[in-house]
Amino acid sequence: MNSFYSLAQGFAVALEPHNLMWAFVGTFLGTAIGVLPGIGPALTIALLLPVTVNVDPTGAFIMFAGIFYGAMYGGSTTSILLNTPGESGSMMTALEGNKMARNGRGAAALATAAIGSFVAGTIATIGITFLAPPIAELAFIFKPQDYFALMVLAFMSVSVVMGSSKVRGFIALFIGLALGLIGIDGQTGVSRLAFGLPDLLDGVDMTVVLVSLFAVGEALYVASRFAFAPPHLNPISGGLWMTREDWKRSWKPWIRGTALGFPIGALPAGGAEIPTFLSYTIERKLTRHPEDFGNGAIEGVAGPEAANNAAAAGVLVPLLTLGLPTSATAAILLAAFQNYGLQPGPLLFINSGDLVWGLIASLYVGNIMLLILNLPLVGLWVRLLLIPRPYLYAGILIFSLVGIWGVSNSWLDLVLMFSIGCLGYVMRVYDFPIAPVLIGLILGPMAETQFRRALAIGQGDPLTLVSTPMSGVLIAVSLGLLVVPYLLRKAGFGKEPQPEIQAASEPR
Amino acid sequence: MAERPYWIAAGVIAFGLVWLYQASLLPQFAQYAELGPGFTVTLVGGALVVFGAILAFQIYRGENFDPQDAEDVANDVPPSRSALALAAAGAGIPILTMTTLGFVITATASFVLTARAFQSHRYVFNTVVGAVFSLVCWYGFRLLGVPLGGLLPIAGL
Numbered sequence: 059m060n061s062f063y064s065l066a067q068g069f070a071v072a073l074e075p076h077n078l079m080w081a082f083v084g085t086f087l088g089t090a091i092g093v094l095p096g097i098g099p100a101l102t103i104a105l106l107l108p109v110t111v112n113v114d115p116t117g118a119f120i121m122f123a124g125i126f127y128g129a130m131y132g133g134s135t136t137s138i139l140l141n142t143p144g145e146s147g148s149m150m151t152a153l154e155g156n157k158m159a160r161n162g163r164g165a166a167a168l169a170t171a172a173i174g175s176f177v178a179g180t181i182a183t184i185g186i187t188f189l190a191p192p193i194a195e196l197a198f199i200f201k202p203q204d205y206f207a208l209m210v211l212a213f214m215s216v217s218v219v220m221g222s223s224k225v226r227g228f229i230a231l232f233i234g235l236a237l238g239l240i241g242i243d244g245q246t247g248v249s250r251l252a253f254g255l256p257d258l259l260d261g262v263d264m265t266v267v268l269v270s271l272f273a274v275g276e277a278l279y280v281a282s283r284f285a286f287a288p289p290h291l292n293p294i295s296g297g298l299w300m301t302r303e304d305w306k307r308s309w310k311p312w313i314r315g316t317a318l319g320f321p322i323g324a325l326p327a328g329g330a331e332i333p334t335f336l337s338y339t340i341e342r343k344l345t346r347h348p349e350d351f352g353n354g355a356i357e358g359v360a361g362p363e364a365a366n367n368a369a370a371a372g373v374l375v376p377l378l379t380l381g382l383p384t385s386a387t388a389a390i391l392l393a394a395f396q397n398y399g400l401q402p403g404p405l406l407f408i409n410s411g412d413l414v415w416g417l418i419a420s421l422y423v424g425n426i427m428l429l430i431l432n433l434p435l436v437g438l439w440v441r442l443l444l445i446p447r448p449y450l451y452a453g454i455l456i457f458s459l460v461g462i463w464g465v466s467n468s469w470l471d472l473v474l475m476f477s478i479g480c481l482g483y484v485m486r487v488y489d490f491p492i493a494p495v496l497i498g499l500i501l502g503p504m505a506e507t508q509f510r511r512a513l514a515i516g517q518g519d520p521l522t523l524v525s526t527p528m529s530g531v532l533i534a535v536s537l538g539l540l541v542v543p544y545l546l547r548k549a550g551f552g553k554e555p556q557p558e559i560q561a562a563s564e565p566r
Numbered sequence: 567m568a569e570r571p572y573w574i575a576a577g578v579i580a581f582g583l584v585w586l587y588q589a590s591l592l593p594q595f596a597q598y599a600e601l602g603p604g605f606t607v608t609l610v611g612g613a614l615v616v617f618g619a620i621l622a623f624q625i626y627r628g629e630n631f632d633p634q635d636a637e638d639v640a641n642d643v644p645p646s647r648s649a650l651a652l653a654a655a656g657a658g659i660p661i662l663t664m665t666t667l668g669f670v671i672t673a674t675a676s677f678v679l680t681a682r683a684f685q686s687h688r689y690v691f692n693t694v695v696g697a698v699f700s701l702v703c704w705y706g707f708r709l710l711g712v713p714l715g716g717l718l719p720i721a722g723l
Contacts (some may be wrong), residue, residue, distance in 0.1 A: 112711040222632075225624060229578055229617045235610045236585055243603035250603055251588050274657050280638050281653035281683040282645040447638060448686035452677040453699065455656055459673050460703055464712040469665055476658045487645075488574060489633045510601045518601075 061188050069452025072423050081420050084121035085427045088128020093136050093439045095448065099129040100387040100496075101276075104268035105457050107394055108464045115398040122372075122394060126387060127179060127421065130330075130367045131428045134171040135439050138359070139164060147330030147366035148337040154351070154358030161354045165438040168299045170308045170356055171363040172432045178308075178316040178364035179425040182371030185320050186378070186418055193401055194404040202512035203523050207532035209505040210282070212382055212497060214536040221491030224540075229368050230490050233481075234498025237262050244503070245510060257470040264393045266462050267499055273458040275482015277451045282483075284447070308360040311341050315364030323372025329385060330369040337361035358455045371421065378402050378414060381504075386493040389500050390563045393529075396500075449516040571631060582614025654682035665716035668723075669714040675701035 071077060091102045103122050104220035108130050110118040133148035138155035151171060158167035200208075217227035240251045243262030254257040300308065318340075319333040341357040342348070351358060376382040381402040400410055407414050432439070462475045485492055509523075516522025524530045589611055592604030621629075633641050656679035663672045677696030678689065686692055704714050717723045 106713055109707065109710055223619050223624075223629070225617055229614070229621060232610055232613045232617060233578075233581070236581065236614065239607055239610060240587075246593075246603045248592060248603040250592060250607060251585070276636070277680060278650060278653045278657065279634075280636060281680070282647075282650035283633070283639045283641060283643065284646070284649060284684055394692070446686070448681035448684035448692070449695065451684055452656070452680035452692075452696065455676050455680045456673045456696075456700060456703060459660060459676060460707055460712065460714065461667070463664060463669060464659070464707060464714055467713060467715055472660045472664055476654075476661060479657050480654070483650075484574065486634045486636070488571060489634055506606045509606070513601055 061191055064191070064411065064415045065187055065419060066421030067412070068417070069422075071412050071416030072120065074418035077416065077420065078423070080117040080121040080429060081124050081424050082357050084124020085424050085431055086124075088123075088125035089132040089135075089152065089428065089431055089439060090128075090413070091125065091130035092132020093442045094132075094445070098272070098387070099126050100390050101269070101272040101288040102129075103387065103390045103394060104265060104272060105461045107265045107268075107390075107397055110394075111397070113161060115400065115410075116416045118394070119391075119413060119417045120424075122391060123417055123420055124424045126370060126391070127367070127424050128428055128431075129284070130148055131172065131175055131432050132439060134175065134359075134363050134366075135168065135436055136443065138167045138171060138173050138428070139436075139440055140443065145335050146175065147369065148363075150334045150362035151359055151366070153338070153354050157352070157354035158356065159354075160358065163354060165354075165505050166304050166356060167354075167359050168436055169433060170304060170360045172429055172500040173300075174308065174315065174360045176366040176429045178311045178319060178366075178368040179371060179428075180422060181313075181316045182320045182323075182368040182416065183421040183425070186371060186374055186421070190379050190414075190418070191407060193375065194407045197404040201526055202508045202529065203529040203531070204526055206505055206508040206512055206523060207529035207536070208380060208382060209501050209508065211532050211536045211539075212257040212384065213386075213494075213505070214500060214539045216491075216494045216497045218331075218539050218543075220493050222489055226488075226490045227494055230485065230492065231494035231498045233498075234495035236498075237267060237495075238502030239506070244507060254348075255470060257466075257468050260500075262474065262498065263465050264396075265465055266471050266474050266477045267478055268390055268393065268496065268515060269458045269461045270478035271482040271495060274301075274479025275486060275492075277455055278479060278483040279486040280447075282452060304356055307347070307356050308343075311337070311357045311361035312325075314340060314344075315361040315366075316368040317530055319365035319368030319370075320372040322377040322540075323369030325372075325384065328497050330366045332368050333365040334362040337365035337390050344365065365398055374421075378406065378417075379404070381406075383497060383500065386496050387497040389493070393500055427450040428553050456478075509558045570625050570628075572622060572625055575618050575625060578618030578621060579615050582611045582616075582618055585611030585614065587611075649683045649685070652679050656680035656683060664715070666720045668716055668718050668720075669704050670697065670700045670717060673703065682704075 072081070075561050087102060088099065091099065102125050110121070130147060130226045133152050134155070137148040137152035138159050141152050155167040155171065158164060179511050185533065200496070217231045226385050240258055242259055249259055280285050315333070315337040318337050319330070321329065322333040328472035338358055338361060341361040342351050345355060347355060373388045376384055377388045377391060380387055381392065383392045392402060400406060400413070441534065458475070462471050465471060512522050513520070516525065524533050577612050585607055589604040589607035592607060593602035594604045594608065595602045635641065656676045659679065660672050663675065674693060674696040677699065678692045681692045681696070704717070707714055
């Protein structure tokens with residue numbers, strides 16, 4: 059009942075005219091960036107962080123949530139009509155959706171994707187509504203060692219799961235942790251790693267790192283390997299609605315996709331790729347029309363799209379309840395909370411109830427807006443792809459400059475923008491994952507505080523770090539993430555070594 | 567990729583060593599908090615050195631480093647160094663000009679250089695588009711309360 063009451067209050071906040079406007083701006087921007095290449099929800103929110111300093115936090119977060127959700131919708135449009143997934147969670151949609159479009163069934167594919175996203179987004183938001191408060195209450199009993207163990211789990215999972223190499227994942231993580239250590243130590247007041255530069259005493263601004271790694275790094279990378287082919291657009295035909303048969307074949311995949319996406323999205327490094335892939339595989343096994351798979355099966359669009367959107371909602375559960383980001387976008391949302399002096403976690407539900415419940419209610423509102431924006435306006439979104447790439451990327455660089463120079467008019471930030479942008483370029487060329495840098499930078503200072511606090515309470519005894527059942531389990535799971543895949547591979551369950559690595563293993 | 571990028575491993579190790587050196591200047595332990603401000607710096611610096619060394623060993627063993635996939639990118643052709651240099655100049659020019667020439671001129675120069683990096687040869691048109699875009703950003707974001715400095719600081723404007 060308490061959740062119902064809080065949600066009703068949240069709707070009162072979300073339905074205020076100015077918050078509705080922010081929800082519209084967010085969903086509109088989100089859909090646009092989902093369609094466009096080179097820009098993702100993480101970068102857009104990072105770029106908007108300095109711009110929204112004068113917006114009240116509730117409005118800003120309603121807009122950010124709209125961007126986050128909208129990007130998922132926008133990604134499906136380009137997957138279906140152009141066979142170009144706007145973001146990674148839409149890859150499976152492209153397989154069947156584009157075939158449907160080529161067969162003259164693009165309208166039905168777009169409709170099942172949009173309605174599936176709406177259904178999944180709504181069910182997952184109901185999940186957040188009722189799951190978040192008990193999880194947040196659970197966090198009240200967390201001790202410093204539990205928080206530290208939770209953050210270690212986040213570090214391990216993003217470093218091990220993301221990217222193609224554990225070592226490169228850990229290097230990315232420790233680069234983020236190293237950058238997060240710069241500045242005055244919060245516990246002792248000692249200046250660390252500032253190299254005599256007063257601008258570094260407050261630490262490296264998160265916006266500078268986020269924008270430089272994502273926007274500048276991406277612009278450098280794409281410029282060096284630029285190959286633009288004008289998009290071949292499959293025409294939308296058949297009216298923007300589904301037949302009775304389409305509905306019959308879609309509703310179960312929507313539900314199954316949601317059931318897969320929401321819990322996996324809530325796991326550290328769960329992401330959208332695994333549930334969408336699983337959903338596609340399951341629908342392929344369960345379908346009564348196996349001959350359609352590979353030729354444009356509507357189940358292959360409905361399930362993965364629902365899983366994709368449900369996973370996006372799942373990411374918000376650990377973020378809001380424990381302050382634990384499980385993806386790059388969630389890490390940036392956490393940075394946004396910190397920008398406003400807010401710390402996600404149990405106290406957020408008590409101290410900023412209006413904001414949290416307004417945000418949750420806005421997810422329901424945003425889903426309806428996205429359904430309205432996406433189906434009738436699909437032609438408009440696709441035209442965004444015709445923006446000339448030189449202007450798109452040059453525009454991104456100018457917005458980056460606004461974001462970085464606007465933070466504090468610091469010359470050092472411009473030097474950092476260039477240096478970290480080059481780092482982002484190198485990371486893309488040599489396949490280092492970027493998300494661990496962000497997670498390390500954002501969670502690192504918090505992890506250090508909890509680590510030192512736990513050891514201070516335990517009078518320096520390192521066993522304090524595993525002295526509670528929760529911390530013990532979480533540390534064990536973290537170590538398991540590292541060791542179990544290796545043991546499985548040794549036992550013959552893993553993949554065989556890649557032939558090219560074997561062949562190249564002898565030094566020249 | 568056949569190349570063996572030992573320089574990356576060297577860079578990671580050097581980064582870690584700088585952090586370790588800085589940590590050596592900080593107290594590692596403190597009575598009131600058990601751990602001093604240098605302890606975590608030591609841990610992180612040490613980890614970077616260790617992982618840098620492991621990376622060097624992996625490179626020696628022939629580790630693959632395939633570039634990441636991205637839209638508008640072809641990974642099967644060699645990267646264009648001139649385009650990269652132009653884009654890097656677009657990102658780097660603010661370091662030289664922002665404090666003297668201000669946001670509008672700097673952003674216009676960045677715009678033109680980046681557009682050129684993306685194979686656009688319409689210099690005059692790009693300059694006009696970049697200048698208008700930069701001016702709109704400068705004025706619009708000032709209205710939103712984001713300070714972007716003077717119009718032309720060197721002239722006191």
